[in-house]
Amino acid sequence: MPNVKVLPLLEPTVEPCCPPLTERPLTAEEAERTALMFKALGDPVRLRLFSAVASHEGGEACVCDISDVGVSQPTVSHHLKKLKEAGLLTSERRGTWVYYRVEPGVLAAMGQLLSPTAAEV
Template identity: 70%
Template sequence: MSNSVAVELQVLPAQPITPWRPPITSADPQADAEKMAATFKALSDPVRLRLFSKVASHPAGEACVCDIADVDVSRPTVSHHLKKLRETGLLASERRGTKSTATESPDRIRRSGMLHRAQSRSSQ
């Protein structure tokens, strides 16, 4: 037997829906669609999404790779996933002495309009 319980949900008043990402209307919509698809593909991997989230959640939008590498995969695998995020343009990296720093690329994110949180944070 199921222990399901009926719950009454409150109906909210209708509000106009404002899209956070306008449709693709650039001069080259095919190229824009391909770039967006590559970005979605990069973020569709759970490890890459976690790594990107860890970098983006740091106050300055950058983090030492040693601080974000605790995603239950080996170091070489972390490096591989960070490389894929760099190739997509979502992250940039820089070596500082013996440490490597990953930085989110807000310009790429803003241009793609894909991550609303990043857009609103960069406009503050």
């Protein structure tokens, strides 16, 4: 029987799409992925929703707890859908409510993208 090494299962994380912007020019594919993320966050309502989820106690928020952003419930749902499509949020339905979490690793990936290279620090 061959030697088989069993690796522990790791929690899924978002791989950083790109090196820091100051390290090298982005490829076309990297720019597309990054633009999708920033475009999703470029709307003030979406940014508020993302912030509400990210800062909510326990790291997740029920849509019922974060929908007071000055727009209708269908509009909140639309914005949350856009944040999910951009890979920024995940969701889980529990009964009649949907709970949102920031996609694991996404804040670190954004931080890495915007951080200066070691030579600039």
